[in-house]
Amino acid sequence: MIEASVPPAAVTSTLDYYLLGPASPCGLLVEEFELADDLSATRLRTAGWTPADGWWSSAAFARAVRADPDVRARVRAVTRADAAATYRRLGGGALPDEETLRGRFRDDVPLAATAPLRLGLGPAVHRVLFAGGLDADRLTALRAALRLDGMADPGVVGTGRLRVDGTTLRWDLRRVGGGVAWCLDVTAEPADREALRPLLRRLTGVVRGHGLVPATIDCLA
Numbered sequence: 001m002i003e004a005s006v007p008p009a010a011v012t013s014t015l016d017y018y019l020l021g022p023a024s025p026c027g028l029l030v031e032e033f034e035l036a037d038d039l040s041a042t043r044l045r046t047a048g049w050t051p052a053d054g055w056w057s058s059a060a061f062a063r064a065v066r067a068d069p070d071v072r073a074r075v076r077a078v079t080r081a082d083a084a085a086t087y088r089r090l091g092g093g094a095l096p097d098e099e100t101l102r103g104r105f106r107d108d109v110p111l112a113a114t115a116p117l118r119l120g121l122g123p124a125v126h127r128v129l130f131a132g133g134l135d136a137d138r139l140t141a142l143r144a145a146l147r148l149d150g151m152a153d154p155g156v157v158g159t160g161r162l163r164v165d166g167t168t169l170r171w172d173l174r175r176v177g178g179g180v181a182w183c184l185d186v187t188a189e190p191a192d193r194e195a196l197r198p199l200l201r202r203l204t205g206v207v208r209g210h211g212l213v214p215a216t217i218d219c220l221a
Helices: 008-012 059-067 080-089 098-102 136-145 193-208
Strands: 016-020 027-035 041-050 054-056 075-078 125-131 156-164 167-176 181-189 213-220
Touching: 016 080, 027 059, 027 080, 027 213, 041 059, 041 213, 059 125, 059 213, 075 080, 125 193, 136 156, 136 193, 167 193, 181 193, 193 213
Parallel strands: none
Antiparallel strands: 016 027, 016 075, 027 041, 041 054, 125 181, 125 213, 156 167, 167 181
16 A cells, blocks of 8 residues: 555665765764664664765764754755765775674664553554654655654544454554654554564655655554
């Protein structure tokens, strides 16, 4: 249902790639969320590269991307192929494979790990929280890419659905934090962690491609 609109990076890469200084790229940022068994995020791993400094890792910079709009405006999500082309163009040569890149992750951001919140008797909700804003055009484009319908509950911008091998998958796009952030609430009924894992990855890739930056993933039971 959404496969045609998923960026290649969400399918072929397990890491997230960003260009630094999108108007005139001057480096790369590579990230990965470390997930617990319940698919909640426990750690954000991050590394950057610029021609002058080589590879570096900074938890403070990763936090600033999510907290400071001015810093966030300096990064742009791209595919691994685009990141590799920029890396080569800036003099880095061939971009290392993803296992090698993981060795560049040194200054991680610990994420709060708490017991799932009990919201009722329904299926577990996996909430992907995003930093950033969407103007009207980007929101329209994101709604189309996520295949959201217009019959939303109060507080929900739109809902997408997919049925795979007897499992109903659903995702709701919401504004949260008084309108300063966005989230996707993703559920599988009956519960199917193996179906949820790739879906969370793909949906997050779609949203990243429209300018928002993932901040964490929580499991709300």
